[in-house]
Amino acid sequence: MSLENPHTLPLHGGDLIAAEARYGIPRAQWLDLSTGMNPRPYPVSGLPDDAFQQLPYLLPELVGAATQYYGQSDGIPLSGSQACIEVLPQLLPDLPVLVPEIGYQEHRQHWLRAGRMVVDYPSQDHQAMLTCIDQALAQNPHQHLLVINPNNPSGLCIAPEKLQQWARQSRGYLIIDEAFMDVMPDGSVLGNYVEPNMVVLRSFGKFFGLAGIRMGFAFAEASILAAIDEKLSLWRVNGPAQHIAIQALKDIEWQQTALQRIQADHDATLTLVSEAMALLVDARLTTDTPLFFGYTMNKTSALKVHECLAQCGVLVRFVELPDGEGMLRFGLMCGDDTDGQKKLASALKTTVSTINGA
Template sequence: MEEGPGAIPHGGDLGAARRLFPEAPEPWIDLSTGINPVPYPLPPFEASALHRLPSPDDLGRLKAAAADAYGAPDADHVAAAPGTQILIETLPRLVPKSHVAVVGPTYAEHAAAWTRGGHAVEVVPDLAGAAGAGVVVAVSPNNPDGRIFSSCDLRRAVAPGGLVVLDQAFADLEEMPPAAPAPGLVVLRSFGKTFGLAGLRLGFALAEPALARRLEAALGPWAVSGPAIAAGVIALPDAGWRREAAAARGHDAARLDRMILRAGGRVIGGTRLFRTATFDDGPGLFRRLGEAGLYVRRFPERPNDLRFGLPLDKAAWCRLSRVLK
C-alpha cells in the first residue's frame, strides 16, 4: 500500500496502481513485488486441512520440514508463523529495549517494528555503522540492492550478548549457504516468495529453542493455518523443484537485465526474483509503464530507481519490452 499518513510503501497494491493510472489497460501486470511468478504446483488439499484446527503433530511435521530445508539442527530451532511480517513485528516485543542498527536502505518494516517496540533505532549504511549496537538487523540478499551479509560478519558487529536478526527472505533461490541459528542469531525465512504462494502466509524464524518457543507463545495457538501447513509439508522437501526454479528465474533475471540495459537503465542490484535499476528519468518511465498497465516499485527518496519483478508469461514480457524500447 502507498496511501495514508505515515504508511510504508509496499509492492503488490494494484488498487493504488489503478487509482494512479485509471485509463491503463487491463489486466494489470504486477511487477512491483519480489515474489516468484511461477508458483509451486500444489496438489489439491485434503478437505480436513480446511475443516479442522491444525494439531501439534501437524505443526511438528511442518517445522521438521523447515529445519531440513533451511539447515536448522532440528524442529525445536524453528518457529512457524503466518508470514515473516508478523515475526518482524513480534521480535522487538520480546527483546529488552536496546540500540538497534538496521543496515539500509532495506525493507522499511524492520526499522518501523523496532521503533514501535520502543527501541532506539538507527538506519546505517553498512556494518561499520552498526558496530556495537545491541541489536543488528540485516536483510541478505538485501531488498532492493541485493547486498549479501554473512552471519559471521554480523555477529562480529553486534555488542557482546546482543542479537542479530538476519532476514533471508530472498535467499532460497540464490547461490549462498543457509545461515544456521546460533546463540544471539535469529534467521527469518520466507516460504511465499520462493514458492510463489505469498497469499498462504507462511514464514519461519530459525533461533535457539528458548527463543523459538517464546516467539510461538507470543503468536498464540493455531497461528499457522491448516492449508499453509499442508503446503509447507509438501513443498519444503522438494529440493529438485527449488533447483529448477533457481535456474529458470536466473535466466529470467538475465533477460530482464538485457531489456533494462537496452532501455538506457543501469542495473544496480537485485536477486533472481527482482532487479533494481536506475534511469535518467525514473519518474517518466514509471508513468509510461503505469499507463501501459505495468506496475513496478518506485522509491520516493530515490526517484530515478525502479525495481522490477519478473514477468510471468510471453504476453507480460512483450508488454514490458514494448514500453522499455
C-alpha cells in the same frame, strides 16, 4: 497525484487493487513486476479435506520438512515472517538497534513503535556498511543489529562468516532477515553459522511464489521462540498453508528446476529492461539479485518512469533514496511469456519516448 511525492505510491509491492483503482486498468491486465517473487509458483494440488475442516494445529510433518529444508531444527512456523517482524521488538531487551538506512521498512517502523532507539547504517555500499557496523559494535557492543540479507532493495549481501563474527561481538541480538535467501542458500547462516543471540527469519512466499498463503519461519534460541509463540495467536498458520508447505519443502526436484528457471527468467527480464534503461541519461543498474534488480536515477526521473510504466499496465517498485535519488526495482516475468514480453517491451518503448521527449 504529484509525481514529486512518493508517499502517495503503494507502501508495498503487489498492490494491484490500488493500481486498478488509480489507473483504471483491471487487475488481470497488469504485468506485476513489483514483488520480487518467483513468477512460476509451486503447483498446488491434492490437499486433503481435513486441511480445511480441522483446526490447524501444528503438523509434525511441517516441522520435519522445514528442518530438512533449512538445515536447522530450532525454528517455528509463522503466518509469514511479517508476523515476527511486528512482535520481535517488543520481546528483545531494551537496547538501541542498528538498522539499514535503505531496506524493508517494516522492520524500522516496528522498532520505532516499540519505543526503541533506531540507529541507521549505510546499506547501498558494501564496504561502507561493513565499516560502519564494525565501528558501531566496537564502540558499543550493547546494541541489537538488524541485517536484511540480501538487502531489499539494495541487494547487498553479507557473508555468513561475517554475520557470525558480529553475533559473537554483540551483547545484543543479531536479527537476520533472509527473505530472499532461498535462491542463494550458501549465503545463509542456518546450519553452520548460527549463534545463540541470532534470530533468523525466512520467507516461504518469495521462492515458492505463494505469498498469499502467508507462511514463514523464525529460528532462534528456545527462550526467544517461546516468547514469539506466546505473543502470536493460536492456530496462526492455517491448515491449507501447512499442507502446501509440506509438499513444497520436500519437493527437491521442483526446487532444483525452479532455481534454473529463475535464472533464465531473470536474464530475459533484465535484457528487455536494460536495453530501455540504456536510453535514459542517468539510469544505472545498481542492484542485481536472482529475484529482483534495480535501476537508480534522480528521484524525479524515477517517479516519471514509474508513472509511465504504470499507465501502460506495468507495475514496478519505486524506492526513495538519499541525495535526491530514486530506485526502480524490477521483479521477474516468465521468460517464455510472449504476451508479457510484448507488453513490457511496448511499455518501456513508450516510457523512453515520453521521458526523452519531455
